[in-house]
Amino acid sequence: MSVFRSLKDLAVVLEKLKDFDRPVEVLEQYRTPGGIAATLAWEAMLRGDLEGRVVIDLGCGTGVIAYGFLALGARQAVCVDVDWRALGIARENLRDFEGFVELVAADVRYLHTAIPKDACTVAMNPPFGVKRRGADLEFLRVALGLCNTVYSIHKYVPRSMELLESTARSYGFRATPLARLWMTIKQRFKHHRRRIYRFEVELIRFVKERSEVG
Numbered sequence: 001m002s003v004f005r006s007l008k009d010l011a012v013v014l015e016k017l018k019d020f021d022r023p024v025e026v027l028e029q030y031r032t033p034g035g036i037a038a039t040l041a042w043e044a045m046l047r048g049d050l051e052g053r054v055v056i057d058l059g060c061g062t063g064v065i066a067y068g069f070l071a072l073g074a075r076q077a078v079c080v081d082v083d084w085r086a087l088g089i090a091r092e093n094l095r096d097f098e099g100f101v102e103l104v105a106a107d108v109r110y111l112h113t114a115i116p117k118d119a120c121t122v123a124m125n126p127p128f129g130v131k132r133r134g135a136d137l138e139f140l141r142v143a144l145g146l147c148n149t150v151y152s153i154h155k156y157v158p159r160s161m162e163l164l165e166s167t168a169r170s171y172g173f174r175a176t177p178l179a180r181l182w183m184t185i186k187q188r189f190k191h192h193r194r195r196i197y198r199f200e201v202e203l204i205r206f207v208k209e210r211s212e213v214g
């Protein structure tokens with residue numbers, strides 16, 4: 001059972017976790033803000049998509065999202081990132097859950113798991129696809145192939161929801177927007193002219209339609 005009485009308590013703990021040391025720009029390494037990661041996990045808990053499940057955090061970075069899911073009752077976490085240095089930070093951040101976390105250094109595009117699709121939930125804040133166009137959709141396609149339930153954070157741009165929905169539909173999934181929140185990131189990379197970036201993100205739940213075959 002979770003020790004967190006409120007979403008806010010969890011957000012505070014997540015916000016205190018360690019950030020990337022030297023973020024890699026091309027990998028779009030931004031730590032997911034505590035409030036956003038906490039909301040994603042809370043929504044999953046309320047919908048019964050978390051308790052007892054294996055959470056697969058794709059592009060886990062610092063492990064903030066996996067932490068939130070484990071704290072609210074996920075059975076185990078598989079954290080995948082292509083940057084092994086980021087996994088070192090995730091290891092530190094997830095020390096409270098030692099023995100329940102697998103860290104996997106891999107490119108998600110080539111990832112396969114042997115975990116039954118009903119026993120897992122993907123939780124992710126993929127690259128927004130600004131540096132490498134389409135990276136977010138690439139992550140989504142992988143996620144939809146891994147588990148029957150996916151919780152994901154996407155940069156909100158008008159029409160983006162349509163594209164995500166149609167991708168989901170082609171995989172036999174239904175997409176439900178859960179919340180739209182402001183995300184603030186501090187200037188980390190040289191090309192940023194402004195010190196603070198603020199944009200909207202959409203939290204989305206994808207579930208496999210039971211009527212679909214396969």
Ligand code: SAH
Pocket residue numbers: 027028029030031032033058059060061062063064065080081082083086106107108109124125126127
């Ligand atoms: N939720 C994370 C932040 C995600 S930022 C946190 O709060 O720390 C996106 C992450 O995706 C980065 O850590 C980056 O290294 C990783 N990434 C980018 N492309 C990837 C790929 N092809 N395969 C695996 N990980 C990737």
